[in-house]
Amino acid sequence: MSNQTRIETRNLNLRFGSAVVLKNLNMSIKSNFVTAIMGPSGCGKSTLIRTFNRLNDLIPECHIEGEVILNGMNIFDKKVDVVELRKRVGMVFQKPNPFPKSIYDNVAYGPKMHGMAHGKKLDTIVEKSLKDAALWAEVKDRLRDSALSLSGGQQQRLCIARTLSVQPEVILLDEPCSALDPAATAKIESLMVQLKKNYTVIVVTHNMQQAARVSDYTAFLYLGELMEYGEAEQVFKNPSNKLTEDFITGRFG
Amino acid sequence: MVNEQVKEKYVKIFLYFTASFSILVLIAIMFFIAIKGMGMLTVEFLTTAPYRFEYGGIYPQIIGTLYLTGVCMVFAGPIGILAGIYLSEYAPVNIITKILRFFVESLAGVPSIVIGLFGLAFLVYYMHFQISLFSGGLALGFMILPWTVRASEEAIRAVPFSYREASLALGASKWQTIKEVVAKAAAPGIVTGLLLGLGKAIGETAVVLLTAGSGLESFLPRSIFEPVASLPVYLYMIATQGHTSEAYNRAYGAALVLLGIFLVINVFASLLRNYYIKKHRVRFG
Amino acid sequence: MDERFIMSEKRLLDSGLNDLADLLDDMCKLATDTVSASIQAYLEGGDVFIQVRQWSDTLFNLHTQVGDKAIELIARYQPVATDLRLIKASIEISYDLSRFGRYAYDISTILKKFNGTRMRVEYGRDVIAEMGERTMSMIKSSIKAYRTKNIQLAEKVGEDDKEIDEIYLNHLKYSAENPPQSMEQLIADILTVRHLERIADHAVDLSSSVIYMITGKPISGWR
Numbered sequence: 001m002s003n004q005t006r007i008e009t010r011n012l013n014l015r016f017g018s019a020v021v022l023k024n025l026n027m028s029i030k031s032n033f034v035t036a037i038m039g040p041s042g043c044g045k046s047t048l049i050r051t052f053n054r055l056n057d058l059i060p061e062c063h064i065e066g067e068v069i070l071n072g073m074n075i076f077d078k079k080v081d082v083v084e085l086r087k088r089v090g091m092v093f094q095k096p097n098p099f100p101k102s103i104y105d106n107v108a109y110g111p112k113m114h115g116m117a118h119g120k121k122l123d124t125i126v127e128k129s130l131k132d133a134a135l136w137a138e139v140k141d142r143l144r145d146s147a148l149s150l151s152g153g154q155q156q157r158l159c160i161a162r163t164l165s166v167q168p169e170v171i172l173l174d175e176p177c178s179a180l181d182p183a184a185t186a187k188i189e190s191l192m193v194q195l196k197k198n199y200t201v202i203v204v205t206h207n208m209q210q211a212a213r214v215s216d217y218t219a220f221l222y223l224g225e226l227m228e229y230g231e232a233e234q235v236f237k238n239p240s241n242k243l244t245e246d247f248i249t250g251r252f253g
Numbered sequence: 254m255v256n257e258q259v260k261e262k263y264v265k266i267f268l269y270f271t272a273s274f275s276i277l278v279l280i281a282i283m284f285f286i287a288i289k290g291m292g293m294l295t296v297e298f299l300t301t302a303p304y305r306f307e308y309g310g311i312y313p314q315i316i317g318t319l320y321l322t323g324v325c326m327v328f329a330g331p332i333g334i335l336a337g338i339y340l341s342e343y344a345p346v347n348i349i350t351k352i353l354r355f356f357v358e359s360l361a362g363v364p365s366i367v368i369g370l371f372g373l374a375f376l377v378y379y380m381h382f383q384i385s386l387f388s389g390g391l392a393l394g395f396m397i398l399p400w401t402v403r404a405s406e407e408a409i410r411a412v413p414f415s416y417r418e419a420s421l422a423l424g425a426s427k428w429q430t431i432k433e434v435v436a437k438a439a440a441p442g443i444v445t446g447l448l449l450g451l452g453k454a455i456g457e458t459a460v461v462l463l464t465a466g467s468g469l470e471s472f473l474p475r476s477i478f479e480p481v482a483s484l485p486v487y488l489y490m491i492a493t494q495g496h497t498s499e500a501y502n503r504a505y506g507a508a509l510v511l512l513g514i515f516l517v518i519n520v521f522a523s524l525l526r527n528y529y530i531k532k533h534r535v536r537f538g
Numbered sequence: 539m540d541e542r543f544i545m546s547e548k549r550l551l552d553s554g555l556n557d558l559a560d561l562l563d564d565m566c567k568l569a570t571d572t573v574s575a576s577i578q579a580y581l582e583g584g585d586v587f588i589q590v591r592q593w594s595d596t597l598f599n600l601h602t603q604v605g606d607k608a609i610e611l612i613a614r615y616q617p618v619a620t621d622l623r624l625i626k627a628s629i630e631i632s633y634d635l636s637r638f639g640r641y642a643y644d645i646s647t648i649l650k651k652f653n654g655t656r657m658r659v660e661y662g663r664d665v666i667a668e669m670g671e672r673t674m675s676m677i678k679s680s681i682k683a684y685r686t687k688n689i690q691l692a693e694k695v696g697e698d699d700k701e702i703d704e705i706y707l708n709h710l711k712y713s714a715e716n717p718p719q720s721m722e723q724l725i726a727d728i729l730t731v732r733h734l735e736r737i738a739d740h741a742v743d744l745s746s747s748v749i750y751m752i753t754g755k756p757i758s759g760w761r
Contacts, residue, residue, distance in 0.1 A: 053422060087424035097415035109433070110423040129491050159419070164424055209616050236618040238754030248618045250549050 006031040006170060007052060012066035014047060014224075016059065021047045023224040025066070029217070034192055034201040036215030036232070038208055040247065044224040045204045046094075049122070049172040052087040052202070054082050070170070087114060092171040095179045096155035098147035103139050106147045106158055110166035125165055127211035132198075133161035134191050153184025160166040160191065171195060173203040177210065189214050208248050212236050220244045286508050293506025302471035306491045307499035311507050313473050317386075317482040318455060318514070321465060324390025324477065325454045327396065330447055332394075333401025334436075335444070340402070341409040342431055361399035368396045369463035377464055385479040386474050389465025396460055397450040404446020410438040441529030448522035452515055457483035484511045551615040558607050558628050562635070565600045566681045568593055569638040573677060573737060576642035577670035580649055581663065590646040597639035608733060620751075625676035627751035631684060634744040638677060641733040641740075648733075651727040661718040662727040665709045669734045672702055676741035685747045692745035701740040706731055 001167045001246040014022040022087045029035050047056065054075060054248050056062045067074045075085055089112075098106050107126045111117045117125050126143075130136040135157040139150070147158055156176060163171055173192065177185040192214050211218050211232070218235040220228040220243070222239050228235055228244040239245045246252050301310035336357075356533050359489040372392030382388040420430040436443075461483050462468070468486025484507050492504040542600060572593040579586040588618070608625045611617060676698050683692035709731055717724050750757045 039263070055418065055422060058418075058421070083424045083426060086422055091422040092417060093415060095415060097413070097419045099416060099419065099434050109420070113420075113423065113425040113429050113433070160490075162419070162423065169654070208618070212616070212618065233396075237622060239619050245619050249621050 003126045004031040005029065007202075008069040009034040009051075010049075010067040010069065010071055012042075012051070012064070012068060014051060014056070014062065014064050016063075017061040021224050022051075025224075025226050027219060027226055028230050029200065031200050031201060032196050032198075034196050034203060034214050036211035036246075037204045037219045037221055038206060039221035039227075040105065040252075041206060043221045044105075045206075045221045046174050048221065049091075049174060049202055049204050052170065052172055053086045053091055055086075055091065057082065081121070087166045088168050089170045089172060089235045090166065090168035091155070091174065092159050092163055092176050094175040096152055096159055098148065098150070098155050098158050102144045103147050103150070103158060104143040107161050107165050110162060114165070114166060126213065129161040129165040132164050132195070133157045134187065135161055136196075151184070153187060154181050156180060156184065156188055160188075160195075168199065170200045170202065175203070175204055175206065177205075185210075186221065188243070210248075215248065220247060268400055279320055283512065286457040286505060287504075289503035290507075290509030293502055294509065295351060298503075298506055299510070303469055303503075304471060306469075306495040307497055307503070309325060309471065311484065311487060311503070311510065313470055313482045314468070314484045314487045314507065315510060315514075316473055317466075318484045318511075319333060320328065320386055320474070321389050321461060322451055322454045323485055325384060325393035326447065326451060328391055328394035329398045329401050329450065333447070333450075334405045334443055336398075336402045337405025337409055338431060338436070340406045342427075342435070357399050358397075359400050361403070363394055364459075365457055366463075367457040369460040371395070372460060372464040383478055384464060384466055386476045386479050387477040389461050389481060390477075392460045393454045393457055396457060397454050397493070399404075399448055400450040401454065404450065405439070405443045406457070406494055408442025408446060411442060412438045426448060441526055445522050445526045448525070450519055452518050452522075455514060455518070456511065458484055458489050462486050483516075487502075546641040549622060551611065551617055554607065554615065555612045555621065556624070557625060558604060558611070561600055561604050561607065562628055562632060564686075565604075565632055566599060566684070568597055568600070570674075570677055570681065572597065572639045572642040574674060576645040576649075577666075577674065577734075580645060581667055581670065587646045587650045594639035594643035597636045601632045601636035604628055625755060627689065627747040628749075630747040630757065631744050634680075634740040634747070637740045638737055641737045643749040645730055645733050648729050650728050652722045656688050660722050662709065662713065662731070665712075666727070666730055666734070669702060669705055669709075669731060669738075672698065672705075673734050673738050673741070676702070676738050678747070679700050680741045680744040683745055684751075687748070687752055689749055689752055692748040695745040696742050699738050699742045702735060706735040 005028045009025045009027055012022055012025040013020070015154045025048070025127065037048060050056045051064060051068055052070075052075075056064070064076060067076065069075075070085070070089070073080070076132055099109065101109070106141060107129050108122055109124050111122055127136060127140075130139065135154060138154060139158075140146075147155065156179075160171075161174075176192075177188050180188065189210065192201055192203060196216070203211075203214065215232045217230065218228075218232045219226060220235070220239075220241070222243055228239055228241045230240070235244065239248065292462070298310040299311050299315070303309040303311060338356065340357075341351070344353070369392060372388055372395065376382045376388040376391055377384055382391070416434050416438055417430055420434045421427070427455050466480035466482055466486065468482055468488075468490045470480055470482040474481045485509065488504050488511065490505045491500045491507075495501060546741045572590055575586045575593075576590050578584065579590075608629050612622075613624055616622075676695050679691055679698070682688065683695065710728065713724060713728060718727070746757045749755055
């Protein structure tokens, strides 16, 4: 599986109305690695990963040119079923956003919507997802409690479990730790690294150190342009672009 | 020059008195009704039918009122919720939607007697539903529809966008998202809105007077196409045409019962709301 | 520079990096003086043993301080890119500087043991004088390369080292073929050229760290 390209953008341009957000982006993201996309606020990094599951479709006035190839298929193709795409490309958001339902129902929601399982089989999926999200031990005796009774960090891991429940190929994380304390952040970070065994993990972060800790490949986006993209070690030890250098050493922002 | 601190103090005192006054008026009304009506609250009064203005109880009136509000809610509840979903989730932002919303809002301001007259002309005569429970319930529904639409639209709008995003990102369709996540999260708000609409319907007189019955019926309707008695109309009739102390006492008794039902619904609505808010309070950290 | 982003006036890390640079500055001066004093004493005579030992100890202390400061900056600011390379290079450079001191001390130890305070060692004197001069010039060049971030100068130090190696090997061969009367003299002579050769190697290492610091090219050193 490794060294295989999972997602590739080709001349990707995106604008909201007249505001250009992404400029001619070409990058290929490898399977079974953690790829971090960093950049200052408003550089288009969230918008970029939201094109990967076509969540930008919700925004009127959003115009996209170019291609995003997922496993050899352009996701903007008319034949592509958005529902199916979003099942394959899961997403975890900035603020933990569990549904106001029980812990169990949060994780069971996706499989139920897709008619994937019910009864015992559904229980198995819920358990596996919670285990993979490193939350099972903490909630196994309170699956019927409201998800909102969990702490912020637990809620975010629940959201990860909810994403895993529909067995995606790619997991997008949009600044998943920005609302969490350092201990919860550390847990999510180690989880991200574990998840790359079975998934392609793409994380957007404005936290440069976080990108340095978790990512195998690191991209630096600035004003909608891909300034730097390469192996994390290279980017953090010896970036090739002056802007990347200035950003990661905290000289602007 | 007036010292700002002194000015502040006077303003505070003035505001305090206006607030006290409005609360006092409310308490005075409740006290007045309670004292005057208390004497009438006997089992007999609550369980027997009226006979002319001065005799009997208000049993058919109480049950009739409940019937009417029931029919009203069966009609205005689902339509209000679905219209609320449409307006908040599907309606495009354009001139037609704006006009639609304007009409809904205007409907809320139409005097109830006008709606009653429309009910009489359209439901009773044109549709041949007669002066009946059905016509009355439907006309009441017309009246509270704007409120239920507004309440559910606002409750649905108040559901955080992040819920929708999370559901859609899992590959759920828009309708699945609305049905399974948004509507459920909005339920407490919707229910509260409906209950407050119900409170309006229970006390409504003009609409019911023109479409449901004379208020003095001493029987319960055997079908929804028969006239039905109700507390507000009964109260109106005996208070305006009774002219005896016996009739007046009955009016106060009926008013007290009406007030009681009204209070129960309001208390229930706010308890329900608090329960949901407590249950679903979002915690971070 | 692009106007759309604002350059921060001064980062918290910067004052730490300044402290590091100050420590290295002190070390550069001291290392130059120490090596120079010991070579001078070997060639011209003079009792510098205690002085050189003290300077050498100070250099080692400063090296330790640079290491501590570097670790502190890493722990507190998680530096990356040029900052990180500067810190790594500072540790390496301070080690090389402390080695200058150490070899200078070794030379003055030999002087004390074998020559005492006797003046003028004649055997091999010209070779040691030449090597001493070239080595001092490499030290100065490598330090200058560090201070001015001059890659060409740093690369030149590597070239110079080849000449030193040649002189060193030729002299060893010469000494084996034409040994002096006194065995003590031979040992003193050979150890001293050996130490000078090592000092030159560390000047190359230092220059290599300078190149790494500027370009990120791996530190290759004298090997």
